Amino acid sequence: MISINNLSYYLxxxxxxENASLHIKPNQKIGLIGLNGTGKSTLLRLIIGEYQPDGGNISKAGDCTIGFLNQDLLSYQTDDSILSVAMQAFERQNELQKRIDELLHEMEVNYRDELVDKLGKVQDEFAALDGYSIQSRAEEILEGLGFSTDDLHKPLRQFSGGWxxxxxxxxxxxxxPSLLMLDEPTNHLDLPSIQWVEKYIQNYEGAVIVVSHDREFIDNVVDTIVEVSGAKLxxxxxxxxxYVEEKALRNEIQQGAYENQQAKIRQTERFIERFKAKATKAKQAQSRVKMLEKMELVDAVIDENARVNFRFNFSQQPGRHILHLDHISKAYGDKVILRNTTARLERGDKxxxxxxxxxxKSTLLRIIAGGEPIQGERRLGHNVxxxxxxxxxxxxxxxxDTMLEELKHANPTKTEGELRGVLGCFLFSGDDVFKKIKVLSGGEKSRVALAKVLLSQANFLLLDEPTNHLxxxxxxxxxQALDQYEGTYVVVSHDRYFVSQIANKIWYIxxxxxxxxxxTYxxxxxxxxxxxxAVGNGQARSGGPAEAKAKKDDSPRPPAASRNDGPPLPHATDSERKEWQKALKKANQQAEEAEQQITNLERQKKQLEAExxxxxxxxxxxxxxxxxDEYSRVNKQLTQLQETWENAMLEVExxxxxLA
Known part of the structure; x- marks a missing residue:
């Protein structure tokens, strides 16, 4: 459908x-990933022709159509209703509808057979293009994305950029379109809308390229990952x-090849150094010099998974109780947000x-921060x-201000070295720290602002969508920073992977x-x-995995003699028990060896599938x-080993x- 061949593009x-290639197939769902600044959005603009490559070419099938969602569209405004804007998608159907209206109007004053024939043809084409259902389709998608029925006829201009x-x-x-390109589509979506878009993309009949920082969203919608790294795809x-597992495997193989090659280079260099002056060995030494010159070097693996170590210093430790919200009510006119609700936060709550x-959610954060007038009582705890x-x-x-100056405002007690260390944790290095805030991208500003919050010596953090633009x-x-943070925080986020890693309690309204x-999430x-x-089955249930486990653990257990099928085993002698223990140890070893071999073969299988x-x-x-053939051989070995493992585990049991 689209073929990218030996693409080069320079800033x-x-x-x-540089000489990057990629082939996009019909119905393929691609997740385009890479660090900020590697050129993901640039690639999308190259595909639609907005930018021109410096080398190579991008060819498209003649019938290929492309739809591109990008953050630049946030500025679009009009007085048309949002339903009208969405229905602009049906360009031909709208033309036909307009023509039908014109013909009907003309027939009211000048009824002729010729007009009836024209109307019939136009209506046939309109019906063939499913024109009578376009409004209901538009309403369904808009409501799936979170709009209420009442919103559909409001002007687009009334809505915020995200909406x-x-x-x-x-x-x-x-x-x-044949190819749908989505650049950070989840940035302005809430969780129900993200889940709706996931299902839509999973069932989408065309190809899709998604750029997103939302790991779970990417995981759920794509069948292919294309990583932008080292100017390649x-x-x-x-x-x-x-991708995470496969990249680790590829890195392991590459690092092994790199280390082996470096060892060979060192040996060759020692040979050359030792024998280049000896007449009898000079020819061999020279041939090795040529060999080194022609050698295609294997790159060392660059670890892109930054690991950081934050040192949080609170100027004062808080008491046990962080926050009391007692009988809080909040409304904007007729719109009720909270009604007579109560909540507590204890030290260490995440x-x-x-x-x-x-x-x-954002209103509640502002209430906690004391920035909203309310009915009821909000109390912060001691030393919070x-x-x-x-x-x-x-x-x-x-x-x-430069980045360093901005962080100095947040914590004047820190030295320049310490501030540089914090900025380094947020991927700013070298002379980057002297860049002025005004030249930074949205994502870079977000990282600076987050660094300021973490430096503030606060023992209670309120974070509203902190992963947007990261x-x-x-x-x-x-x-990692929040994992090392020993204080208390409340985070609003629609990023499910992020939430699953940082929260020990969930609040919802x-x-x-x-x-x-x-x-946890x-x-x-x-x-x-x-x-x-349970509701669907008409039953009442409560609790989660932890509660279910607790109930299971508390349930009465059968007497020891009745835990196994059949009558109690006769008392065994010491020598018999020793023999059984040896047999158990041997069976465990066989199971472990088989399991290790299965793991290795499964890794080989995944690698072969990729190849x-x-x-x-x-x-x-x-x-x-x-x-x-190699794939069939690995599959056959896997089947045999799985049978060996199962037999060994039966013996263990x-x-x-x-011995029980």
Missing amino acids: GSRALY RMRVILAKLLLQR NFYAGNYSF VALIGANGRG LFSFYAQHQLESLHVE DMQSVNILI EDHEIKEYPG DEYEWWMQEKKS LSKTDVIADSKKLQTKT EWEKK
Whole structure:
């Protein structure tokens, strides 16, 4: 469908792409990943022709259509209703509808057979293009993206940038292009909308390229990962989880090859140094010099998974109670956000506040920060110092300051070396720290603002969508920082992977009340699924995995003699028990060895699957046959080893029963 061949593109002297190639197939779902600044958005603009390559070419099939969602569209405004804007996707149907209206109007005053024939033809084409259902399709997609029925006829101009972006996304989805390119589509979506878009993309009949920092979203919608790294496009035939495992394997192989080559180079250099002056060995030494010159060097593996170590110093330790919200009510006119609700925060609580947009999550954060008038009582505990991060607060950065100066405002007690260390944790190195705030991108400003919050010596953090505009590496750094943070925080986020890593409690707003789930996000998800399932079955259930486990552990156990089937085993002698223990140990060893071999073979299998999907292998019948035979051999070995493992585990179980 689209073929990118030997693409080169330069920013000044820096190569964003150099002889990079990629083939996009119909229905392929691609996750385009890479560090900020590696050129992901640039590649999308090269594909649509907005930028021209410096070398190579991008060819498209004649019938290929492209839809491109990007952050530049946030500025689009009009007085047309959002339903009208979305329905602009149906260009031909709209033309036909207009023509039908004109013909009907003309027939009211001048009824002629000729007009009836024209109307019939236009109506036939309109029906063939499914014109009578376009409004219901547009309404379905807009409501799936979070708009209420009442919103559909409101002017686009009334909505914020994030909501306008949803309208543009709806329009693109309705156009159904051959290739849908989405640049950070989840930045302005709440969790229910993200889940709706996931299902839509999974069932989308065209090809999709997604650039996103949302790891779980990428994992759920793509079947291919293309990594931008080293000015190349690296292909992985699987989702993000597969990519993580496969990249680790490739890195391990590459690092081994690099170390072996370096050892060989050192040996060769020692030979040359030792024998270059000896007449009898000079010829051999010279041949080795030529060999080194012709050697194609293997690159060392660059670890892109930054690991950081933050040192948080609180100027004062808080008491046990961090926050009391007692009988809080909040409304904007007729719109009720909270009604007579109560909540508590204790020292060490790591709370994720989740849910759909419009429920009042950001309002609740402002209430906690004391920035909203309310009915009821808000009390901070003893010695509680809080710091608040939100996207709009990026505007409060001092644009003429350098990054170092900006961090100095947050914590004047830190030395320049310590501030450089913190900026280094957020991927700013060398002379970057002297850049002025005004020249930074949105993502870079976000990282500076987050660094300021973490430096503030606050023992209570309020973070509103902190992962917006961060790439995956920066999100990983934030996760590590919050993991090392010993204070208390409340985080609003729609990034499920991020939330699953940082929260030990979940808050959500339901029926205008703050509800709490006392566990991790994964446990909360399990609990919600069980709850929905129970409601569907007409049963009442409560609790999550932790509660279920506790109930199971507390349930009465059968007497020891009745735990195994059959009568109690006769008393064994000491020598018999020793023999059984030896047999148990041997069976365990066999199981462990088989398991290790299975792990190795499964790794080989994944590697072969990746190789079998490569274009150069598919195109070469001899190479394809070799890889296919090797794949069959590995599969056969896997089957045999799995049987060996199962038999060994059955033996382990039998010996354990005897020894019980």
